[in-house]
Amino acid sequence: MEFQNNIPIYLQVIKDIKSRILSGEIHPGDKLPSSREMAVRYGVNPNTASRIYNEMERQGITFTKRGIGTFVTESDEDLAELRKTEVRKLTEKYVSDLTKLGLKGCEIRSEIKQYFLENECGEK
Amino acid sequence: MEFQNNIPIYLQVIKDIKSRILSGEIHPGDKLPSSREMAVRYGVNPNTASRIYNEMERQGITFTKRGIGTFVTESDEDLAELRKTEVRKLTEKYVSDLTKLGLKGCEIRSEIKQYFLENECGEK
Amino acid sequence: MEFQNNIPIYLQVIKDIKSRILSGEIHPGDKLPSSREMAVRYGVNPNTASRIYNEMERQGITFTKRGIGTFVTESDEDLAELRKTEVRKLTEKYVSDLTKLGLKGCEIRSEIKQYFLENECGEK
Amino acid sequence: MEFQNNIPIYLQVIKDIKSRILSGEIHPGDKLPSSREMAVRYGVNPNTASRIYNEMERQGITFTKRGIGTFVTESDEDLAELRKTEVRKLTEKYVSDLTKLGLKGCEIRSEIKQYFLENECGEK
DNA sequence: GTGGTCTAGACCACA
DNA sequence: GTGGTCTAGACCACT
Numbered sequence: 465m466e467f468q469n470n471i472p473i474y475l476q477v478i479k480d481i482k483s484r485i486l487s488g489e490i491h492p493g494d495k496l497p498s499s500r501e502m503a504v505r506y507g508v509n510p511n512t513a514s515r516i517y518n519e520m521e522r523q524g525i526t527f528t529k530r531g532i533g534t535f536v537t538e539s540d541e542d543l544a545e546l547r548k549t550e551v552r553k554l555t556e557k558y559v560s561d562l563t564k565l566g567l568k569g570c571e572i573r574s575e576i577k578q579y580f581l582e583n584e585c586g587e588k
Numbered sequence: 589m590e591f592q593n594n595i596p597i598y599l600q601v602i603k604d605i606k607s608r609i610l611s612g613e614i615h616p617g618d619k620l621p622s623s624r625e626m627a628v629r630y631g632v633n634p635n636t637a638s639r640i641y642n643e644m645e646r647q648g649i650t651f652t653k654r655g656i657g658t659f660v661t662e663s664d665e666d667l668a669e670l671r672k673t674e675v676r677k678l679t680e681k682y683v684s685d686l687t688k689l690g691l692k693g694c695e696i697r698s699e700i701k702q703y704f705l706e707n708e709c710g711e712k
Numbered sequence: 713m714e715f716q717n718n719i720p721i722y723l724q725v726i727k728d729i730k731s732r733i734l735s736g737e738i739h740p741g742d743k744l745p746s747s748r749e750m751a752v753r754y755g756v757n758p759n760t761a762s763r764i765y766n767e768m769e770r771q772g773i774t775f776t777k778r779g780i781g782t783f784v785t786e787s788d789e790d791l792a793e794l795r796k797t798e799v800r801k802l803t804e805k806y807v808s809d810l811t812k813l814g815l816k817g818c819e820i821r822s823e824i825k826q827y828f829l830e831n832e833c834g835e836k
Numbered sequence: 837m838e839f840q841n842n843i844p845i846y847l848q849v850i851k852d853i854k855s856r857i858l859s860g861e862i863h864p865g866d867k868l869p870s871s872r873e874m875a876v877r878y879g880v881n882p883n884t885a886s887r888i889y890n891e892m893e894r895q896g897i898t899f900t901k902r903g904i905g906t907f908v909t910e911s912d913e914d915l916a917e918l919r920k921t922e923v924r925k926l927t928e929k930y931v932s933d934l935t936k937l938g939l940k941g942c943e944i945r946s947e948i949k950q951y952f953l954e955n956e957c958g959e960k
Numbered sequence: 961g962t963g964g965t966c967t968a969g970a971c972c973a974c975a
Numbered sequence: 976g977t978g979g980t981c982t983a984g985a986c987c988a989c990t
Contacts, residue, residue, distance in 0.1 A: 498961070498963080499962080499963060499964095508982090510982095515980090517963080530962080531962050531990035547690075558682040564603075565611060565674060565675060566607070566611030569704055573701075575675060576697060579676075579679045632975085722990095731936035735937060760989080763989085802930060802933050802934060814859030817956070821948060828941055828945070845966075870976070880966085881967045881968070882967095883969095884967080886978070886980095902978075906978080
């Protein structure tokens with residue numbers, strides 16, 4: 465994984481893992497790799513990996529069993545809820561940003577429409 | 589203006605000015621306040637104000653006439669172009685983020701639709 | 713039994729057993745279950761169960777008859793003493809903590825009074 | 837300041853600072869020493885000091901002004917609320933611990949009474 | 961083997 | 976000067 469320079473690495477990794485979980489690629493209750501293993505995979509320092517796990521636990525995405533490892537939250541509902549919130553947050557930011565640029569609601573919808581017209585073929 | 593804590597103040601101010609320009613509140617060729625004045629208006633450190641002007645000039649949003657002041661880029665076309673680019677960049681990021689969360693194209697469109705259904709009345 | 717995450721499991725189990733003894737549910741001289749049995753009952757790792765027994769013996773709460781099993785200290789006096797000490801230790805910590813938060817002696821007493829007023833009905 | 841061995845240093849420092857704030861020794865809006873200064877004062881590594889500030893901010897006790905420093909939450913009410921919560925949490929834990937040791941409500945109250953009888957003179 | 965904490969030292973962006 | 980992030984390496988308690 466390649467990192468952008470202006471965003472903290474740990475946030476970028478969290479975003480990556482989070483999207484893997486929320487998209488269903490990783491399942492509720494799954495064990496995540498150990499923090500050391502994680503550090504190797506992403507090519508970061510173990511401390512950074514540890515920070516990543518702390519932050520995800522704080523966000524309620526994962527939990528820790530002492531001496532055993534880190535696991536994805538077991539509740540399907542919580543994850544679905546989390547995903548919904550995440551999506552809505554992105555939408556709110558998107559709309560608010562466009563509104564600040566002077567676009568009306570209908571213009572925003574047509575921008576989205578336009579975008580998909582141009583990129584439809586690229587969609588999997 | 590109130591600032592978010594986790595984003596550099598100078599970027600927040602730039603974003604604000606940019607949206608004022610792109611939304612038409614400030615017009616091409618308009619003179620911007622002096623950097624001192626700017627510092628007072630936004631309640632920021634003079635160094636920060638100076639940084640704001642440097643950065644905006646670097647981005648081609650403004651230009652400086654020595655001894656006279658700073659002005660918004662005159663070309664209407666440039667601004668229109670800038671706005672289009674800006675909008676498209678935001679759309680790309682929005683779609684890419686949602687896709688990473690596992691949403692298909694149609695789900696994204698329905699999310700937008702849904703959002704406007706719920707917030708229509710709040711639209712100015 | 714459910715375990716808190718930030719406190720070692722073995723300490724949580726010890727605390728549980730200790731309170732069972734001091735509250736009179738388990739009597740002096742009683743034989744405790746084997747460490748394997750203990751592991752099953754509390755749903756912990758056998759190593760953890762073993763550690764629990766070691767630690768309790770170190771604290772003088774239990775003693776071992778080789779090949780027979782582990783027993784709760786027989787002396788009634790010792791237990792009474794233990795309980796008194798335990799209670800006093802908790803009180804000291806409680807008062808000291810509240811004092812550090814700026815509460816005077818009388819305020820501490822009124823806090824306790826207040827607490828019981830609000831929770832009286834919930835008392836078993 | 838001397839640290840206990842079995843409790844993370846950063847938690848001990850937080851508790852210390854927190855009690856200074858909640859007891860009124862440090863006032864709302866006050867600037868706290870820089871994290872480097874803090875590190876020196878408590879004899880800990882700058883990273884540990886940084887962690888302390890992060891955690892306190894997360895708890896809503898302090899906030900950060902970028903490039904300027906860390907400050908105690910300005911709202912008197914929030915702090916009062918926080919103090920109340922803290923006190924109640926301690927009381928709940930105290931009562932719950934004693935109850936587990938087999939003490940009834942009245943015994944708990946008499947323990948407190950007894951404690952103050954013995955230590956009254958030591959009270960400032 | 962697992963996460964948690966700590967020290968040491970460094971670089972950076974921000975004000 | 977201020978906090979934020981990162982690397983490196985170490986020790987520890989828990990399971």
